[in-house]
Amino acid sequence: MKKIAYLAIASLLTLSSCSGFLDEELKKSLAPENTYTSTHGFEVGITGLYEYARSEFNTWGGDDNAFTHGQATPYEVLQIGTDLANTGHNDAILLVFDNLSYTPLTHFISSWWKYGYGLAANANLILEYSEHENVAWDNPTDKVGFQAEARFFRAYAYRYLVYLYGDVPYVDKVERDFRVDYTRTPKEEVLQHMIEDLQFAAENLPEDPDAVQPGRLTKWAAWHLLSEVYLMAGMDAEAEAAALQVINSGRFSLMTDRFGTQASEPGDVFSDLFKENNQNRTAGNKESIWVMQLEYNTIGGGGEEDDWTKRAWVPKYWDITGFQIADSLGGRGLAQLMGLPWWIGDDAGFFEDTDIRNSEYNIKRHWYYNNPESPETYGKLCPITDDTWQAGRLCPAITKFFYGVIDRGGDEGYGGNTKDRMRFRLAETYLLLAEARMNQGNNEGAAEAINVVRRRAHASEITAADVNKDFLADERIRELAGEELRRLTLSRLGILKERSVKYNDRVASRWDDKFLLWPIPQEVIDSNTGAEFQQNPGWEQ
Secondary structure, eight states, X not given: OOSSOOOTTSOSOOOBTTTXXXXXXXXXXXXXXXXXXXXXXXXXXXXXXXXXHTTTTOOSOOTTOSOOOSSSOTTGGXXXXXXXXXXXXXXXXXXXXXXXXXXXXXXXXXXXXXXXXXXXXXXXXXXXXXXXXXXXXXXXXXXXXXXXHHHHHHHHHHHHHHHHHSSBOOOOSOOOSOOOOOOOBOHHHHHHHHHHHHHHXXXXXXXXXXXXXXXXXXXXXXXXXHHHHHHHTTOHHHXXXXXXXXXXXXXXXXXXXXXXXXXXXXXXXXXXXXXXXXSSGGGTOOSEEEEEOOOBTSTTSBOTTXXXXXXXXXXXXXXXTTOOOOGGGTSSOOXXXXXXXXXXXXXXXXXXXXXXXXXXXXXXXOEEOOOTTOTTTTXXXXXXXXXXXXXXXXXXXXXXXXXXXXXXXXXXXXXXXXXXXXXXXXXXXXXXXXXXXXXXXXXXXXXXXXXXHHHHTTOOOOOXXXXXXXXXXXXXXXXXXXXXXXXXXXXXXXXXXXXXXXHOHHHHTTOOGGGGSOOXXXXXXXXXXXXXXXOOTTOOX
């Protein structure tokens, strides 16, 4: 059972879309004044902050969700239209990101803005009330511990905002007066605030990952994120040092031997990382740095609407005569994301033959008819063709988000992913280290970091001559496809345009430099009547 349970006070405030994008609305009798008075009250509030954060991909809501995007594809819009994937699903709100026709009025342009500022506002509330003198703390370290968690989440919120929109208002206090005069804070300044928050978190979060509840932050999650934020800020030496804090801590290691719930079943160690119930340290996983708790049908876990990543990456095989929906095939896939043939195709040559990340356990390329009511095809191989791929009915699929062996009472069409999600893991820390070293001209050191990851995958080692941004971007696909948010990675590397145009035919002819950033939501500009709020370049109406 998950220890971090969602409680009724999960969100003490929300963003009001009708009055102002940073306006607060207190929730019934559970107000900060009568909650943030003791360690227990802050524990309740922090629990809500975790719930808000892990609602980042929430689709349609649910009774216990602190935040919802209110549409089906919030995760997918950060992958689509890049070098990674396009869609085989005719969801109109996703198609506009697939063909680069979104506008400042598009739903997800606004909902991601609201997610970021909602999370930041909740963190600000905890930080303000933690400074009140009348709080009854159980232990002397409680105050700084809760502040460290809140500051981590505030930086996590602004990470999304800066990546997607560039310069954004930096708000680090509770705004009680109605305001319509916000201005945009330069990105560089926002990044410095994020760095300060994460430095504080790294100094004051718990050190021992085995001594905290599953899903609870430690200083190593802060160091990992700090490495990425330093890279965003162009502080490459600092990014290298932050990544090494995690790598040299002695707390984590890449998993190299079979482990977990299905270690005796066919598979490999890479596939073990993603088997159900294998994500936390309690399962023997020493690679996970921070795991979002989304486990199915568990207090404090995920709801049906929280994370539809599985449905995104699985084709609509069930639409082919001779198939029936099965968890072993990924459940009711919707082909919202289909890996582009240049990297996931059988003959692409993107993976070496020995690379276990390309095994059938990790990328499903062979689909066998499974409906016994169609005996003429039952058990036979159904070939992937150009037509089935383009229609989203059958194509290669990454299996990271497939279900495992949990009995769901025959509900194979269950909507959400709802198994715990490794948000940060050590393999990515090594790739952040490689990026930091590459940016400093230390390609030999970058190759050394990349080779740690490749050795685990049984891929050949590279040399300094192989290191460049393209190789690093490729290696991140091999290791992190579906886990990382591809738009954010390519933006940080400065190759979003170059790679998207090169590899994605659907966006190549439509590309304009305005797509380097999302537009500011039009409702924000329209409601901010007390000061000029500039739109991002190219999006002006």
